[in-house]
Amino acid sequence: MANSRVQKSAPVCLIENGEDGQLQVIPEALDVLRHIEQPVVVVAVVGLYRTGKSYLMNKLAGQREGFALGSTIQSHTKGIWMWCVPHPTKPDLTLVLLDTEGLGDVEKGDQKNDCWIFALAILLSSTLIYNSKGTIDNNALENLQYPFSWLCPKPQVFS
Numbered sequence: 001m002a003n004s005r006v007q008k009s010a011p012v013c014l015i016e017n018g019e020d021g022q023l024q025v026i027p028e029a030l031d032v033l034r035h036i037e038q039p040v041v042v043v044a045v046v047g048l049y050r051t052g053k054s055y056l057m058n059k060l061a062g063q064r065e066g067f068a069l070g071s072t073i074q075s076h077t078k079g080i081w082m083w084c085v086p087h088p089t090k091p092d093l094t095l096v097l098l099d100t101e102g103l104g105d106v107e108k109g110d111q112k113n114d115c116w117i118f119a120l121a122i123l124l125s126s127t128l129i130y131n132s133k134g135t136i137d138n139n140a141l142e143n144l145q146y147p148f149s150w151l152c153p154k155p156q157v158f159s
Contacts, residue, residue: 011067011083014098015120023116029082033096036084042096044080044121047131049102056131057099061085067099080120098124 014029043060045053054067061067066083080100087093100121103114122128 009084011081011097011099013079014082015080015117017079017101017113021113023079023113023120032082032084036094036096038092038094040084040094040096041087041127042098042125043127043129044098044100044125045129045131046100046118046121047103047129048133049105051102051131051133053102053131054099056129057083057097060095061097062088067097080117080124 009032012029012032013026015023015025018024043057045057047053058064058066061083062085067081078101080098083097083099085095085097087095098121101113101117103118
């Protein structure tokens, strides 16, 4: 299937935040996926805003540019962006990179949106990268559970 290799293109928005606050799939991104004729490896990155997720994904793509990089303290990526590139070592696979909106952005102020972005990244990916600042400590591990805290509240014990 060498002739069905995906050509390097630019990242496209896969999931966006609609005006009504709901997440929605972008049909053009689905068209890109429909044209891939070989198995895919889907790698998603999640983590706090402004921690270098887009930079990391550009490195995984083997490119200096691709996913937009911000030079200010404000987050740049909104929703989930997708970039389909040839796998760097396995020509029979396509690498689908998912760059997610940063979690915990105080300007956005919507924890439920963070939870949905995190959950979608987990469900869509075959490999998930959790990008954190500094060392992975107990606090970082506890933060991994927060996106699901509103979905799965702790059970109540009745006496």
